[in-house]
Amino acid sequence: MSIRRSGMNQKSTEERYDFRTIEKKWQKRWEEQQTFRAEERSSKPKFYGLVFFPYPSGAGISVGHCRNYIPMDVVCRYKAMKGYNVLQPMGWDAFGQPAENEAIKRGRNPREMVPEYAANYKRQCKLVGLAYDWSREINSSLPEYYKWTQWFFLLLYHRGLAYRATTPINWCSSCKTGLANEEVVGGLCWRCDTPVEKRPMPQWYFRITKYADRLLADLDTIDWPEGIKAMQRDWIGRSEGAQVTFGVAGHEDESLTVFTTRPDTLWGATFMVLAPEHPLVLKITTADNLDKVKAYIEQSQRTSEIDRMNVNRAKTGVFTGAYAINPVNGAKIPIFIADYVLMGYGTGAIMAVPAHDQRDFEFARKHNLPVVLVYRSSPDQTAESMTEAVPDGGYMIDFTGQTGGIDFPFAGLPAGQETVQKVIRWLEEKGFGKGVVNYRLRDWLISRQRYWGAPIPIIHCPKCGEVPVPYEQLPVLLPEVEKYQPTGTGESPLAGIPEFVHVDCPTCGGPARRETDTMGGFACSSWYFLRFADPHNDAEPFSKEAVDYWLPVDLYTGGAEHAVMHLLYARFWTKVMYDAGLINFQEPFSTLRNQGMLLAYTPGREIKPEKSGAAKGAGGANGAGGAGGAGGADEEAPEDAAGLVENWKVLKPEERETIPQSEWVYRWIKMSKSMGNVVTPDEIAEKYGADTLRVYTLFVAPFEETVQWRDEGVEGANRYLNRLWRLWNDLYPYYESGRRLLKEDDGWKATLTAAQRQLRRKLHQTIRKVGEDIENFRFNTAVAALMEYTNELSAFRNTLANGSQPAPETLALLAECVETLPLLLSPIAPHLAEELWERLGHSSSIYYEPWPAVDEAAAAEEAITIVVQVNGKVRSRLTVPVDTPDSALEQLALGDKTVAAALAGKKVRRVIVVPGKLVNIVAG
RNA sequence: GCGGGCGUGGCGGAAUUGGCAGACGCGACGGACUUAGGAUCCGUUGGGUAAAACCAUGAGAGUUCAAGUCUCUCCGCCCGCACCA
Known part of the structure; x- marks a missing residue:
């Protein structure tokens, strides 16, 4: 039995580390030594990590921003240790309305206010230990930037x-x-x-519309979240179809062009609808319809955008008195105007095929317009019996003889893209229209x-x-x-x-x-990532050389709220610059990741559900606006909408005084300034230290997940770091004597006991796991792996006989553990890592130390546990050497006592052996 | 309605190509050390049982020797878009 080390024997060890002193010390040293300065020229491979350009608000950064900044910092620090020349810059998206509004509100000059706020952001970034190269700091509101x-x-x-x-x-x-x-x-x-x-x-x-096709196509070349790509695709909204030109009866000099994705249904067009804003409307409207039409136009202008967007509204519209002539069959069809047709999309005019389009169907039924089927799935299908449009399926009806002498070669064709293409080719031959690609993007x-x-x-x-x-x-x-x-x-x-x-x-x-x-x-944020490559160039926006070296951005992180705006604009400018020969790449951000939202448990009060105009906010429980807590967008809800979340309202500061706590109703809502529920890194750093904030932020959930901020969790992270500190200090005394052996020769590795080999295995498995997890953005499991390792190391420490000097190979092993721990910790809790590293006798920053190498032999398992199942249920476990052959595994499994019992009275039908994993005996 | 994502203990979350469900942490409980403990250390902790068996990954089916993981049908939640012709 070994002697347990209790804390009592280590009175000399500090129970808790002095994070205030340590963190201040290292932050100062990093600044003095410009530790994080990227190398201008280097033979190393480069790594450019960037977070969304923040607007520095008066409230400073919150722990929400940290959810983005800390993981990026971990990746960058790790990359530096892996031998990359790392560029991790920071700057200020200082122009724009948030700054202007705040300046107006406070009656201050934004030229003075913005630098103050930026300085505060910078102070906070340093407080969190973020490894930014401040020599490249930029501010988009300065002439040296906005000139470009x-x-x-x-x-x-x-x-x-x-x-x-x-x-x-x-x-x-x-x-x-x-x-x-x-x-x-x-x-x-x-x-x-x-x-x-x-x-x-x-x-x-x-x-930007000129680049629609490229913005769409190149999405396939970049490693971005599927959701963001989908949003950009939807936003660009490519659709293939045809423009078909209709004549206007009585106006031989005019024509109307419609856009349709279903030119194959032209023979079922029974009316035409123009957007109320369509330029031809007043020209073709007949005198007796003019008043009605004008009134409708006026009414639709008055209708709010929101109301017009309500899908479930009745399909209103009025007849213009004019008729269009369908080119494919000469049919005269009435022309209506209706606000469900939008001037901004397509040509602002549609041909209406009620049989095969639901909106047209509703309009036709409401205005008693005929319905003509183009496709039929069964012979007895009739237009009269329809209760809704049939958007697809069926075979084309034979219109031969009903097309005013125009040929009709499509009878019997099945509905589908192939038929659409055939019709388009035919329209082009006849000169009735042409195939076009239309975009929603404007x-x-x-x-x-x-x-x-x-x-x-x-x-x-x-x-x-x-x-x-x-x-x-x-x-x-x-x-x-x-x-x-x-x-x-x-x-x-x-x-x-x-x-x-x-x-x-x-x-x-x-x-x-x-x-x-x-x-x-x-505009400012559409090129700032390029400026960081060459931030002080006053002759050009950037030198081609610098940009060729640093760009594109290898890893870009920020909130999902910029899915279309910033990310689409930046891609557009990049392509323009590429076309102008300024840069040699077409996509600015190779890999993009979105951090999850940060929620805070927030006191509020129930409110009465009614309230006439306050329908807004019914959209969801994410508070006002969808912007994330971190990165560029700093939305500010108007006073009356702030804090309204489905019959619930955030307590205002004064209400926290006047309303008794028993009436408070807590909810998880997004952490944001307007909700008054912001936790700042300053308060966490003050109470627990920046390293604790970092560990908690990384550990609490996967990067992309929404997380709930919990103080108990922060305390857990803090406890872990203190545990690690004590453990390291307990083992440190062995370092000096163990170190010599560690460096001198490898002999000690061969003489380790099984328990020692196990510890060393865990160490090298942890080195591998932490590295892989950081590369794969799994920071939570990287921290968990570190915890597992320190737990094992701690258990090993407890087996050391108190006071007596361990054997040489034990000392060497302990030295390896003591030396590796700060290295593994460095990207995650850099202040503590630097401090431990210095105590080991190093005078240079751990930031530039190489990431420890995995000793594959040491990491390899010696024995593995094989699960033995009978009919898929675990009945026993075998511990065997890794290289045990399958046949031996099978024999061992069948010979196992519990397995034999489970097999009693059954016949073994099949045995499945999965090497290194399990044996499953199928019996019955 | 369409698109994207998700559903696992009291809680946050783990779980390679399908192969021991619940790593790690929080909380809770018990113990040690203490004048003390909201410090620290050592345990226990999905349900169930005396112990097993057995039951458990939103619900239900399916594929498979084997399903949290694959397929189908539902249900619920989150995010985005929404009369796009």
């Missing part, structure tokens, strides 16, 4: 990808600015949930009528028209203003600054006006 954002605007402009157009835009009356389609979520502004209206205004757009509205953004570098000259600012005149500096508030007139605050607006035309020298719109924040 403007440069890229001009690049797009000169390549025909930026244009100004006056079309009805999505207008948020609260933000007082236009929104791109991506920024309208369910008819509401993505930032403030205000219902979006349509307003015609001249605006700048980027022609051009990217970049104009903002706001102050805090990069001015659009364009000059409007009465003589020369639109003139791009010459490259050498960049940057167009954002002027100082007295008021940052949006003007309310729909114009940018910049329009009120004469010295900014009035400018000489670069072309003719005459008086001209500057463009006063600024660019939306997504």
